[in-house]
Amino acid sequence: MIKATVHVTIKESVLDPQGATVQGALHSLGFNEVESLRIGKFMEIELDTDNREEAEQRLKVMCEKLLANTVVEDYRFELEG
Amino acid sequence: MIKATVHVTIKESVLDPQGATVQGALHSLGFNEVESLRIGKFMEIELDTDNREEAEQRLKVMCEKLLANTVVEDYRFELEG
Numbered sequence: 001m002i003k004a005t006v007h008v009t010i011k012e013s014v015l016d017p018q019g020a021t022v023q024g025a026l027h028s029l030g031f032n033e034v035e036s037l038r039i040g041k042f043m044e045i046e047l048d049t050d051n052r053e054e055a056e057q058r059l060k061v062m063c064e065k066l067l068a069n070t071v072v073e074d075y076r077f078e079l080e081g
Numbered sequence: 082m083i084k085a086t087v088h089v090t091i092k093e094s095v096l097d098p099q100g101a102t103v104q105g106a107l108h109s110l111g112f113n114e115v116e117s118l119r120i121g122k123f124m125e126i127e128l129d130t131d132n133r134e135e136a137e138q139r140l141k142v143m144c145e146k147l148l149a150n151t152v153v154e155d156y157r158f159e160l161e162g
Binding site for chain 1: 082088090100103106107110112114115116117118119120121122123124125126127128129130136139142143146147148
């Protein structure tokens with residue numbers, strides 16, 4: 001069993017309306033020190049394999065095929081234990 | 082300027098329909114090794130302050146008030162450099 005965490009973030013050059021909305025809400029609540037805020041997705045995945053190299057290759061394909069929209073999003077993943 | 086990352090995850094005891102849907106989609110694509118998949122949110126925040134202690138306190142309040150729904154979600158945050 002291998003645990004992996006995947007982070008999917010919107011590319012720097014792409015607008016993040018959800019983040020902008022949350023930033024505006026924080027300003028309304030008095031948190032004026034918030035200079036920027038961007039929101040991404042975060043996935044915790046358990047893989048039924050013990051082959052780390054294979055797990056990395058498979059995760060890369062999962063990200064490219066389904067988990068991230070690589071036109072506007074970046075992804076990165078790490079394997080645990 | 083302090084950079085912070087905030088992770089908001091659905092509590093273990095709470096169903097994650099979005100994660101279940103993505104897991105099902107991965108299975109349909111042939112990634113049968115995916116045993117579990119849970120999706121959370123991930124925020125990159127820039128704070129206009131140099132006081133790390135104050136930043137931590139303020140972030141905690143932001144999470145409790147707006148960023149996480151503490152009834153069904155857990156949060157954690159780390160400060161960078």
